[in-house]
Amino acid sequence: MRESLQLATLGGGCFWCLESAFNQLQGVHSVKSGYTGGHTANPTYKEVCSGNTGHAEVIQVSFDPALISYRELLEIFFALHDPTQVNRQGNDIGSQYRTAIFYHDTAQAEAARQIIAEMAHDKIWDAPIATEVQALDTFYPAEDYHDNYFERNPENQYCQAVVSPKLAKFKKTFAARLK
Template identity: 65%
Template sequence: MTEQVNEKSHQKTTLAGGCFWCIESAFNCVNGIISATSGYMGGQSDNASYKQVCAGDTGHAEVVQLQFDSQVISYREILEIFFSLHNPTQLNRQGNDIGSQYRSEIFTHDAQQEELALQIIAEISQEQLFDDPIVTKVSPAVIFYCGEDYHQEYFKNNPENQYCQAVVSPKLAKFRKTFVAKLK
């Protein structure tokens, strides 16, 4: 017996929270995530490559575009995971990764996503979950530029990479403990 797929429940969201390797690795483990694709969004250039984006010349952020099944995981749950994976109080950086390409931004694909993103940011701010103010931007989604092939599933394919060992691996370990009930 094959499982019925309801494509009407498939949605898309695009998130920027520092290095896309961390965000993509975590979401690839989550039930209801159909795909997590690393790429670039939010810049002024008509093209975006890793070299250009890292140089800070295009204004793009490193992002992960998620396809998800809203009958399995809600947009709210995705944003709750997102805010646990990075520090939304750091402007144009995440830890030692510095530059606007590492900013915290939620690119919304419809009015409902925008409304919920702003609501969650207000809730987090009101609850004072962080010592500093939230700087996460909420913007309408624009052109998504898929990242180079070698960036897709980077952590899975390069677990011995020094950056992966020092940054991605500890974040994933913490994430897996916190969200064990949501894992595939």
């Protein structure tokens, strides 16, 4: 990773949708799906999906802060999922689909807590924000077949029903930020 690049690690449901959206943003160098926040070392996708590892599905975003700020990444993150749902996103149910920000330093922790406080104050959502903010411990990369999953599997039923509509909305909302 280049010295000027930073990392952000975010969980907002299934990582296929988040990965596809963040890969399209100006200033994002790369996105890797993976797992963190649990107690099982080197978990597999099957193990994480069981809900027994404590891990969340996350993306780790390598970005250039001169082109896109951490705050902007968080704003997009919150627009891509429902941060009021506890241990789920839509029909994806379980702690592996929780909403979470895994910060890499104190500045990221402060930025995450600040944006959550602002959204709560402004009553952006009808329910309390459930997004966890915690220090990143260990990031476990997901199996390679998850890389660019939506782009490689657009015919997949889940991708058609869930990912595609979210990405269409994302592209309209953030058109000026796309590569």
